[in-house]
Amino acid sequence: MTRRILLSHLSLILLVLLVLEVPFGLFYARSELSRFSHAAQQGAMTLAEVCEEKTERGITGDLPDLARAYGRRTGSRVLVTDHRGVVLTDTAGLAPIGRNLSAEPDIAAALRDRPFVGRGSAPSVGGNVLLATVPGRSDAVVPCVVRTVYALSPLKARIHAVWLALGLVGVAVLAAVSLIGFALARSITRPVRALELATAQLADGRLTDPPATDHGPPELRRLAASFTATATRLQHLLREQQAFASDVSHQLRTPLTAVRLRLENFEPHLAPCAQDSLDKALGELERLGLMVQGLLALARLENSAIRPEPVDLDIVVADRAAIWTAFADEQQVGLAVSGARAVRVWAAPGALEQIIDNLLSNALRASPPGTVITLAVTDAPGQGGHTASEAELHVIDQGPGMTRAERLRAFDRFWRAAGADHDGTGLGLPMVRQLTRASGGEVTLEAAPGGGLDAVVRLRRAGSRTHRERPGTAPPRTPTTPGAVPVTAAPRTVGRSKAR
Template identity: 30%
Template sequence: MRTRLIIVFLVPMTVILLALGGAYALSVARSIQQEVSNQQLADLGYFLTGARQSLRAANPAVVEGELERYSELYGTRVAVFDRSGMLWAAGGMRPESVNEEMTTRIGLALSGRRSDPSLAVLPWSLGETVMVEPVFDDGNVIGAVMIAESSDAPRGEILAHWALLVAVCAVVIGLLVFAVFRLARWVLQPMMRVDHAMAAIEHGEMDARIADDTGPPEMRRMIRLFNQMAEEIERVVSRQREFAMNASHELRNPLGALLMRVEYLATGLDERWETDVEKTREEGRRMSRILDTLLNMARAGQQDSSFAVVDLVELVRGRVAAWREVAAERGLSLVVDAPAPVMSVTDRTSVESALDAVIDNALKFAPTGSRVDVAVGSDAERSTISVRDRGPGLEPEELEMVTSRFWRSARDQNVPGSGLGLAIATDLLSGLRGSVEVSVPEGGGLCVALRLPAGEL
């Protein structure tokens, strides 16, 4: 966006400036060359009288001394030619220095025509400037006067003007670049703040807002609307979390009372009702687990992530140690495969909560006497914590649904749980710019990988 805005403003202005500068440069070159041509014409007019007198008197000495003084003073070659085109008198010019172009111009002058100056527009294409005027006597051409002057002086003057013009254009373009960058920053800075605020809200910072006192009026209006939208989202999310927490708290007491009443009633029933009572107890315990999970989800969504450098190997070893007793009660073994420290800039609490949910899920489905492997690895972009069990696994078409909330495989309906474990892990990892990947490894079971950014977020 910044690049496009700079191009839209800067390129047209630069093109216009270069076009005007080029036109001005050509105009300066023509003006200087015209000034030189006018000066030569004036000098030729001065020498015409002396040349006429010299030719009429048949005495070159009448004008030759004046031609030599002029040539020495200005470094210009001046010559008078007679009616036959032969050199009559000269200042700084020899007969052998008369080239073909000069001969052509002299012939035109002796025929009564004035020759035009050999002017060029570009200074590096300028050669020697030659002008020839016929000498008339009573309407008859009796000779010609020629001035040949080097172009070094006008060329240097033109190049000096052009250098000054280039310097001015460079300064103007620099000012334009500075102005366009400031304008782009003034226009885009509010948009960048909107982008940062949206990213903050995406990561759970619901209180992110934008100051609406800078930028163009249109952006200020958009920022005000964004702040209003953010406030509404924060209010809705807050009410959802409060509802989940309040519902979980409020339902725990009547559920506890209901389970106690079931136990009380069970004491008055004979053995025929034992199966039904046990099913009622299990449903009550399942409802209690669902309420605990909902409460944990509400709390996890409410907490602010605190990012810091975390050794994932140390984190995994700590959580596995906490779950080993549960695994032992179920006849399972937890094995950690993490040979070297793996560092990541992340939120420790969120990663621990997600790992707990995945380990809990693995212990539920792993058959007694099997092993659950927890491995830690990393590459240039990602750090990975993988938990692999050797349970029944899932069908390929079920892998996409396993992280959905309350989803349970049809063959696992009798396994205790709420179907929220992997959904909680997915929500927690998404807030850390990570992801949860579920796959079926060779040998059966299920492998759940928690992938986290390896560098700073």
């Protein structure tokens, strides 16, 4: 912004200088040449009158001294001819006495009583010259002609000096305007940069350096004050919401656990015909607990700033697949891992594990016995033959799949497809989308070839690993139980509905 303001000022001043100085320089050059030509013509006419008088009296022997005196006084070369164009004297000695110059244009014009003033070229005097050739006239007779030749180099030197002075003045004006414009631009943009820094801090979750409200133009001061008040209010609301989520998590967990224990204590005292109702009540109670914890986890994700970090995608996929294999075997479902190795992506801390857990849990519920769930790591389709800047994680099942309308609504909170099992919360896929976006990526649902659903998670690449071996001897971590939704700073929510 500083550069644009400075360039706008300099462009305007440069335009003004060009409009003022260029016409002035051209006018000065033309006026100096015109003045010089007029003075040369007047001087030649005065000398011609004297030469005419000398010629009529027959005192032509005085003409060389007269011409040399005039040439020394005016810095010109003087040539005098008689009425036939024969040279009587030449101060430069270039034209010998007695030579006939009546064929030269300026001499011929003067012999016809027409003065001639113009520019020409004379290498003997250093380039361009000014010729002033006038007749020495007596009534209708032209007894003599006087030619004065002036070098134009001194005049050009004066004109060039004026152009140089104009250029120096323009440079000085531009330099002064640059300093003034830079100071003005800095005074305007300093509050804007402070607002930009404060906005970035607020986006990270905490405003530590609020913008000053006593610098810059009045409009920016008022903007800084309004921004500070808004940011303070937002931070207060975020703290209150986070505190509310923490309090609700603590306050709801205890009564829900107590209700569950009381219902379970009824089991020995119930008739067999009421056992089914008790099981359904416990199931609904468990689903309520999962729903509350999922909502609180989503609230924490939305209210916190998460910085992605490089994560080994293929290692995390292999690790989670090893953990979920046991659960898949219980339902007679296969679990296969394929795709690229040594793939690093940007992901929020702990987010990638939760994304895979949720997608595998949903895929396992939708997969009939005897089918296979595939976890594939591939490169995102590149453009123009260039290397892909994103990697894709595919979780593909062979279940009934979803229609296009269902896939579009699957990420809505609490939405479940018709015929979904009743113990789901409809928060699994919303959690996946929130975690993926927090990692700088995107997730979509697509129809799998041959039936089923393909959940595609696209994440930005973070470069290659130095060590490309895939660890396989490390002890597996304790798996997150399918259906459980632990509420932590990085929740590992597992959805339970077909709608995911």
